[in-house]
Amino acid sequence: MTAIGIYGSLGRMGQAIVGELSALGARHAGGADSRDDPAPLAQAADVLVDFSAPSALPAHLAAARAAGTPIVIGTTGLTSEHHALIDAAAADIAVLQTGNTSLGVTLLAQLVREAAARLDADWDIEIVEMHHRHKVDAPSGTALLLGAAAADGRGTTLADVSVYDRAGVTSARSEGTIGFASLRGGSVIGDHSVIMASEGERIELVHRADSRAIFARGAVRAALWLATQPPGRYAMAEVLGL
Ligand SMILES: NC(=O)C1=CN([C@@H]2O[C@H](COP(=O)(O)OP(=O)(O)OC[C@H]3O[C@@H](n4cnc5c(N)ncnc54)[C@H](OP(=O)(O)O)[C@@H]3O)[C@@H](O)[C@H]2O)C=CC1
């Protein structure tokens, strides 16, 4: 039985993952949180999952790499420096990083890419997300993932077309940009809307998470799949065969 180690094991996601392990045929190899040395867990586990904090990612990746243990990274709020570290680690171990491990969002990203590819640039794309009051990063990792899919569908990159803040802006919307809005409040697990708006009509592609179990099940499925892969950087769509 595959032993899964959890970085961030006492958090909301860590606890949700613990609750899904046995039903999916996995074993709990243990957990590590902010006061723990990440190395022993990396050595004890067949595969790791990380749902902790961006500041912890360099140490978690280094421990996984030193132990030769594959790692699923679900932590969001990552910078380009974090992504460079992930690419470097993927030379030695199997790594899967995603802002959302759910089946629904993985499929939604493909629908968004397809819609953006088919619609002209005069269809404005805006992404709205809402999460619980405890969330610390914005926009959400999922919003960024969906924005990247839309930009990819249009043959560009999110870095070139994203607009994260319109406070104080006095000019009209620039064609081809992708805008983001983040709402925070209460206990909302995670809602995302990709709005494509043209003159006289509007398409809205929406995903609503009712439970963290969808992320936890996706993370465990990803870990079980990743445990058998050679070194490289992988995506959720490969796990789910989408
Ligand atoms: N990809 C996906 O599908 C999803 C991703 N997420 C992301 O997962 C992350 C965690 O979310 P959530 O569980 O709600 O957050 P919580 O705040 O509930 O849990 C975070 C956990 O990480 C631990 N942690 C914090 N800092 C460190 C550190 N420096 N080293 C080791 N462990 C640390 C905390 O331990 P301690 O209490 O000791 O500080 C805690 O156990 C977020 O980035 C979130 O956006 C969430 C849902 C789905």
Ligand SMILES: O=C(O)C1=N[C@H](C(=O)O)C[C@H](O)C1
């Ligand atoms: O912090 C959360 O809770 C979530 N984070 C992920 C994100 O940033 O997109 C995934 C999910 O929406 C819940």
